Amino acid sequence: MVVVKQKTVVTMKLSAEAATHSRTDVKVRDVGSVIDEPVERGGTNQGLSPTETLMAALLGCTNTIGHKCAEKHGVELEKMSMRLEAEFDRRGVTLQEEVDVPFPRMTLYIDIVTDAAEAAIEAVKADLHRFCPVSKVIRACGTRLEEVWTVSRP
Numbered sequence: 687m688v689v690v691k692q693k694t695v696v697t698m699k700l701s702a703e704a705a706t707h708s709r710t711d712v713k714v715r716d717v718g719s720v721i722d723e724p725v726e727r728g729g730t731n732q733g734l735s736p737t738e739t740l741m742a743a744l745l746g747c748t749n750t751i752g753h754k755c756a757e758k759h760g761v762e763l764e765k766m767s768m769r770l771e772a773e774f775d776r777r778g779v780t781l782q783e784e785v786d787v788p789f790p791r792m793t794l795y796i797d798i799v800t801d802a803a804e805a806a807i808e809a810v811k812a813d814l815h816r817f818c819p820v821s822k823v824i825r826a827c828g829t830r831l832e833e834v835w836t837v838s839r840p
Contacts, residue, residue: 721734751819811835
């Protein structure tokens with residue numbers, strides 16, 4: 687059996703075209719995505735806004751890394767759902783003034799259904815905090831990111 691060692695550092699490459707002043711068509715691998723503004727902000731509402739895309743990335747990363755951490759600790763997740771509330775200081779995007787921390791506070795609600803022991807669930811929570819790259823970037827910029835977990839039993 688041949689074991690392939692994965693690279694620990696890779697270069698990610700994305701490309702984008704400015705389809706309009708507000709719509710950006712992004713390509714990565716063989717996948718495309720549209721980032722756009724809502725109609726009320728001059729867009730065509732064909733995709734998430736840039737800031738919504740950031741929030742969606744946090745939710746997606748929480749899902750992926752959360753499941754990896756659960757598997758690592760033997761926690762079977764019957765169900766997982768998330769929602770995010772973010773305080774957004776819009777002075778920067780409206781060009782009123784520079785804002786060092788545009789998202790001063792975010793609350794990430796993570797609801798899981800599992801019959802796992804409390805110690806294993808706590809290990810999953812700790813590892814998610816340690817390993818989710820999107821949450822680490824958000825915290826490093828000065829955003830206070832709070833996780834609120836709700837654990838239900840099947």
